[in-house]
Amino acid sequence: MLQQLINGLSLGSIYALLALGYTMVYGIIKLINFAHGDVYMLGAFWGYYMINQFHVGFWTALIVSMIFCAIVGVVIEFLAYRPLRNSPRIVVLITAIGVSFLLENGMSYLFSSSPRDFPQAMQMVRYHFWGISISNIQILILVTSIVLMILLQLIIKRTRMGKAMRAVSVDPEAAKLIGINVNHTISFTFALGSALAGAAGVMIGLYYNSIDPLMGMTPGIKAFVAAVLGGIGLIPGAALGGFVIGIVETIVQALGFSAFRDAAVYAILIIILIIRPAGILGKVTREKV
Amino acid sequence: MAVLLDVKDLTKNFGGLAAVSDVNLHLDDNELVALIGPNGAGKTTLFNLMTGQTPPSEGSISLRTNEGMQVLNGKKPYHIADMGLARTFQNIRLFKELSVLDNVLISMTSKNKENFFGSLIRTPNFYKTEARLRKEALDLLEIFEMQDLADTLASNMPYGAQRRLEIIRALATKPKILFLDEPAAGMNPEETAALTATIRQIQKDFGITVLLIEHDMSLVMNVAERIYVLQYGKLLAEGTPKEIQSNQAVIDAYLGGGV
Amino acid sequence: MKKNLKFNAIWLLIAIAGWILINVLEGVGIIDQFAENTLVLIGINIILATGLNLIIGFSGQFSLGHAGFMALGAYAAALVTQAIPTPGGFVIGMVAGMILAGVVALIIGMPTLRLKGDYLAIATMGAAEIIRIIIVNLKITNGPAGLYGLPQLANWSLVYVLVVVTTIFTVNFIHSRNGRAVMSVREDEIAAESMGINTTKFKVAAFVFGGMTAAIGGALHASYIQTIAPNDFGIMQSINILIIVVMGGIGSITGTFAAAILLGILDMVMQSFGALRMVLYSLALILIMIFRPKGLFGTWEFSVKRLFNRKKKAKEGA
Amino acid sequence: ANKAASEGNSASGNTITIGGNFELSGSAAAYGSAMQRGVKLAVNEINKNGGVKVDGKKMKLKLVTKDNKSDNSQAASIATNLTTQTKASAVIGPITSGAGLAALPNMTKAKVPLITPGGTQDSLTLQKNGKVQPYMFRSCFEDSFQGEALARYIYNNMNLNRVAILGDKSTDYAQGLIKAFKKEYKGKVVVTEYYQSGDKDFNTLLTKLKGKEFDALFVPGYYSEAGLIVRQAREMGITQPIVGADGFADPKLIKIAGKKNASNIYYTTHFDAKAPANDKVGKYLKLYKDTYGDDAGTFDALSYDAVYMIKQAIEDQDSTNSVKIAKGLAKLKNFEGVTGSITIDKDHNPQKPVIITKLENGVEAEATAVK
């Protein structure tokens, strides 16, 4: 059972890692960035090419991918979302879906849709103790997601940029009036969120050793669910949601209901939302009239 | 004159803050009453309590109906509205993307209910009712000389017109009591004067009771028959405009020397 | 009163004329089987999107689970027509699907419609996925393989009639007192409640109505394609319907028609673009949204009455 | 001349049109594009070698492909498009059973044969009343054939009598295999667990399986997930043989699993470089590698064969008429394809030997043909 808990945490950390980026973008422009999962895919592919073509090490690939994805995120925001700054949110959502389709199919078109093996830039080592087994890469992912969560929380709570992000998220107009550059702030958020996705792409590529252009679809949706479950827009919420989903999936499968794994996740999501309409950590603010 | 609305020992706590505490007040038939008090005194909160937007911490609100006094606590806002309490909002809350006429028609829904399946098939009765409601709505708009704006989007109208529409919309629910939260905010003296006249007129023509919150004393002192003064959530004073104007406690807390 | 009758008659005439026109075109061979196929798929999408537009565009509730209700309609119709392979059987199946979808919408809607915006979206998406997963795991639905070899009882005429009927019902609903109440929920829930409108009731009503129309679309889909599988009703299907609604203009039934037709034709033309197909489609989607963010028609509606009045005005002016 | 010729589609001019109803985008794009590669390879090869001999003259093949975006209603619409607009004499694809079923009514209406290289569902080629679908053919095995063959092989040849199953819940392919396997297997199925296509993490399920006693792990599914399962199972210390069907038969399986992990793996396949059924295999593998710079997978080969099956049917019937081609396909006997010597049986399933390949350290260690 302890082993299953480890499995759940390790799966959850992957969801959490992706959910963090989701939640950041959502937090600032209230956009369900459907393309987030696909930026993660791009990160994995970029890491793949860096390692295969330039034979860089894991850490270099990780950082280069983060930078690459940050740029991609900013460019996507600039071209596809910024022109719609004053449009209804659902319109931007559709655009995001369009971007997601474009990335998935564009990559399929250019690089074929069949999966490819990720170069083993880091030797997998397994540690066995107390009857459980855990690999160095699992630990890496788990630690990274927790560190990033703390880091992000610090950025948002402590830095000037974080302050600007909070202001823009609640009232962009008023944010301008206190001298915040709204566009820069949003770009920064996309860069940060996308860099996280890039990191996730490389780490998860390495972990599973398989990447393909559609790899972002399912985890993207799961990460979105995780972000909502924890309270969308909240950094700790995203992490918590990710872990909860990872563990729920593990428990359901361990209990022998593997065919109903996703149904159970959604059922728990709905139940939690009915009890806490703004997610586990979200607080419901009744509008004052 | 019988009591129409009776508020007893009403209290609302937000965390440690008693926004409204132990308030007792009553509204009678056909009265025009004002509620004043410093910023943050709890006036809007009191409105929210009476119209069901906010559940009270303690105390009761009851309304006289055909079946005698009925307690409103715990009832949903739409139910309370249906029973005859209508309101406007401090920060205008119109149905922005709908026409002025639709704004008014929507308020008539609760008094002119429609069967769900009936609304799918257009019976002759449907057209008859629609025509009647439309006429009623236009008549209401006419009171405020807004019939020409009937097809304008609510959000495209100047501020003052929006405030007036909010009042019409509330009237369209055929209320027994109308609550107005700062109806003159953002209006200049001239517009305020016009509003004063209209409020008085509708109160008389519709035979309803009006309770209004307002910081503009030119309006309050002109229309109110009685005034309640709230401070720190508690009732500070009650009386006629004359009495209130000369009440030292009210002057110190609220009016200042200027009036 | 007479005037109303006249407008209704004009609408009816337009509908009948459309039907005759298409039949004639089919007779002379301008509309071949492939075009008819396209028309049917467009028609089904119109039904699906109209219902979703009622939920999203008019009641302002963000539902991302339309495919779930579509699935209920499809499976109900498929199972019933397998047992009773007659037009009557199809009607029974479709109605059963509608009732099932209505009841499920009620069960899902009651608790979840309290949620706001994206929370509701994800809850409805989850609910639809649960429906799908249950279908995957049921014996009677034949698991992931789905049901196939269904009798083709839906033809193009039936689809046309049902498009007309659902549109009329939807439009009538929107322009009734209930419909206005639904719209007030979208505009400002707090204000609506204060005007005596039971917002929960109207939200659920729109949701149930939308769910039932989705079931009609699903039933037609099952019976026309003759094959259904759980994967036909996944998240992507919900998204595809959503795209029609938004592209047409949230809150415009005319727009829904236009977008369904445009996307339907695009879908057919793009079949020949091979692997580039979805690349071009997604580019088109992004560009349309950027250049027409209000949708093809915004909230504009085609109206016989207005057309008529304008003519009259022009005449008076002359 | 005869009635048959007025029905269905025939070639006009000097080219025979073959339709491609391919999954080029969407969830099955990986398999659909493999199908496209195989079909293109065959069509180009045939044309380069002169074409198809009909009525004493050589006619070229023209391939018209459409993308059904892995969507069933699009597959149906494309079936109409290819048969009524393009006037194809035969159509290859879609690759999945579901899409194939959706396309079938329109193919039947137009009387044009459809060959699916990947639709393995048993009932795909059969009507409700048990009669054969006249216009549906496949170049791949049906589920029961492989499932039963594996069941027998595990029990009889490998002498293993306890099996754990880890199958894909979201595809009918895996479900069909499981059903057939369970029916035929004489030993005990210890446990059956499910995953979904697109899953990447199988640690939980494998951890659970690890605690059970079993002799072999049967994984009905495609290589994209199976590769990961093999890898994660081996890393976890599950050393029992892992058995799969032709969904395993792709070089990607070994790449994803890792060479070291791809040991003690058994799967059914259609062709094998080590024990080639005929001299075509080697040539095909080389041509494929030269053209695409990659190793050929199963779907590519099955699609490649599908084209040659059509060519054979045309030449046998000496007609480009689609009804005739269907007849020819139904009568196909001892057709030598790269996936073996094929005879179409009365249910339009190809009868060909199934080869079971064993992997050791990522290379094929042995291959056995089973009946």
Place this chain on the structure above:
Amino acid sequence: MLLQVKDLSVNYGVIQAVKGINFEVNEGEIVSLIGANGAGKSTTLHAISGLIRPKAGKILYNDREIQKESSQKIVSGGISQVPEGRHIFPGLSVMENLQMGAFLRKDRDKVKKDYANIFERFPVLEERKNQDAATLSGGEQQMLAMGRALMAAPKLLLLDEPSMGLAPIFINEIFDIIEEIKRNGTTVLLIEQNAAKALSIADRGYVLSVGKIVLSGTGAELLSNDAVQKAYLGG
């Protein structure tokens, strides 16, 4: 001259809200803009703050053209606005809102002192320091909006109807505060419905009607002007 507006025109789509107006604000002055609802007062302020691009005309601040500059640059140049409808940051506490006001400032010590000043002026805000700003009463929000703008330590403060929704006793106070702000060296451009009060503290004033400036003069002149009396003072 601190601010100079030249032939400013602003459109919303096809609607021309401001039609070629000219006015100026000198350093150390209180200048008041008055006019009926929809006259274009708020629109003018939006143009100055860079929230909306003018269609034509110039805005000179310290003789520098700012009509094309970003709002960020404009704010960092020392122009701060208390917008109509308050626009406080909901979900953030009162204190956080005030901190936001000092977003561009680097002089930490001075900022600390300014918090104290704000709390002295608006004691309610100190009482409500940790409350979610969205739950403040209307008047409290108005004070917060003012406090936030002051935290930017502006050279030019744009006030859009600061007395709206305030209790009478506090209206007098708010005008005192505005005068005090002026004494502390901040120039003020004031929009008010309460024209009498506004003009009585203003050095100069302009009357705006349907997008045009129809009258101008010193505060006292305008106060005694018949037309102004009639239209805006309820006399």
